[in-house]
Amino acid sequence: MWKAVASNALTLFIVVLLLAGGLVIWAKQKYAAPGPLETAICLRVEPGSTMAGVSRDLGGEGAVSHPLIFRLGARYAGKDAELKAGSFLLPAQSSMEEIVDLVTRAGRSTCGTDVNFRIGIASAELQVRTLDPATGRYEEVLAFDPRAGEVPEGYDALMAEPDLRYRVTLAEGVTSWQVVEELKQAAFLKGEIAELPAEGSLAPDSYEVTPGMDRGTLLVEMAERQSALLDRLWETRAEGLPLASKEEALVLASIVEKETGVPDERRRVASVFVNRLERGIRLQTDPTVIYGLTDGKAPLGRGIRQSELARQTPYNTYLIDGLPPTPIANPGRASIEATLNPETTDYLYFVADGTGGHAFAQTLDEHNRNVARWRKIEAGQGGN
Incomplete structure (x- = not known):
């Protein structure tokens, strides 16, 4: 009898174990x-x-x-x-x-409201967006220029929401002076900026920040990111470039950045300047002249006068040989890459073609014809 009870108990125990094991596997x-x-x-x-x-x-x-x-x-x-x-x-x-x-997981929220302070070439904009979970896309709720002094209705309510995420985004081609002046308008940051960062030393990128972050600390992060990027890209440069250092590469990249906003043109524009440097021809590029006039403190907002083209400054590449002494803006990754790996061309000239891009030429005669074509387009645009 006891053997039967023990046997039945053992069987029941095994069944229970099997059921428990099956339940664990199912769970x-x-x-x-x-x-x-x-x-x-x-x-x-x-x-x-x-x-x-x-x-x-x-x-x-x-x-x-x-x-x-x-x-x-x-x-x-x-x-x-x-x-x-x-x-x-x-x-x-x-x-x-x-x-x-x-x-x-360690880290910040992945959902909610995104506050992005965008620093552009001509102005800054505080953009507030909310994430639509269904699409995974951020939808703009409001945007305004903090310098304008008028805060849109509903802004204070949005700022009171939980889990706000803050970012500062630099556009390619902004100057260090512009970055510093605009960061002063970012009310969610704090701290004085002790000195102006060197031109070209800040990486155009998007930076996630926290309310109360020190402005100087953010500038250090921007500079570290640009330095690391330049170090990496310098190692992948084409052979035989007429650039003696990473610093010279950054100068030329800033010129490429200011000369074209067309992604497919960057390497071709870079080739023009590389060809000129190799042949000892002056760069003759307007953005450097403008920088010499404004010190990078604001867009010129008009055409360059003939008297300004004749004005001697360290940045007037119509009058100086080679590169100017410093970058003229903060170039982005694409312009640095293009500068260090330009197209192989014989182009020495380019001028706007009326489509947002440029017409390139190997000879001065060809370039003059392109310029005449552009002048006619300009005249037509002025008459509209």
Whole structure:
């Protein structure tokens, strides 16, 4: 009898173990399987929240089908105590495992309102956008120039929202003076700027910042990023360039940056200046003349006068040989790459062609014909 009881007990125990093992396997599969979300959502995790509370919210949102498995899975993975506060974008069909990773991963929110202070060539703009979870795209809510002094209606309410993300974005070709002056208008930054960064030393890029970040610290990050980029690209340069140093490359890249905004032209424009340097021909480029007149403090806003073309400055490449002493703006990656790997051409000249691009020429006669064509286009535009 006792043998039978023991046998039955052992059988029952084995069955229980098998059922428990099967349940664990089933739970693991559910934890890693695609979830029920049909469209992406933003999940808000308040400070002080617990994984149990988040699991209930997820269940209510229809993001998980088994909140208990979500909690147990997070605990088993050792992440139940690593919950981060913020707003998180949960893609459609996110598994419970993926959601746990999203809400416990170190870093900032991935959903919500984006405040981007954009510093452009002619002006700055504070742009506020919100993320549409369904499309994964940011939609502009409002934008304005902080210097204008008029804050749009609704701005204060937007700034009171949780989990705002702040960025500062530099356009290619801005000058260091422009960057410094515009950063002073960014009310979410603090601190005085001790000195003007060297021209060309700041990387045009997008920088994620935190409210109260020191302006000087941000400028250091911009300079470090540009220096690292220049170091990397210098190592990939074409052989035989008439550039003795990375500093000279940065000077020429800034000229290429200011001469064309057409991506496909950059390497061709760079080839013109490389050819001129190799043949000892003066660069004769208007952006350098303008920099000598303005010190990079503002766009000239008009054409260059003949008297200004004849004015002696260290940047007047109609009068000086070779490169000017410093960059004339902060060039972006594409212009630096183009400068260090220009096209192989025989072009020595270029002029605007009326389409936003340029007409290139090998000889002065050909160039003069292109210039005459451009003059006619200019005259026609002026008559409209």
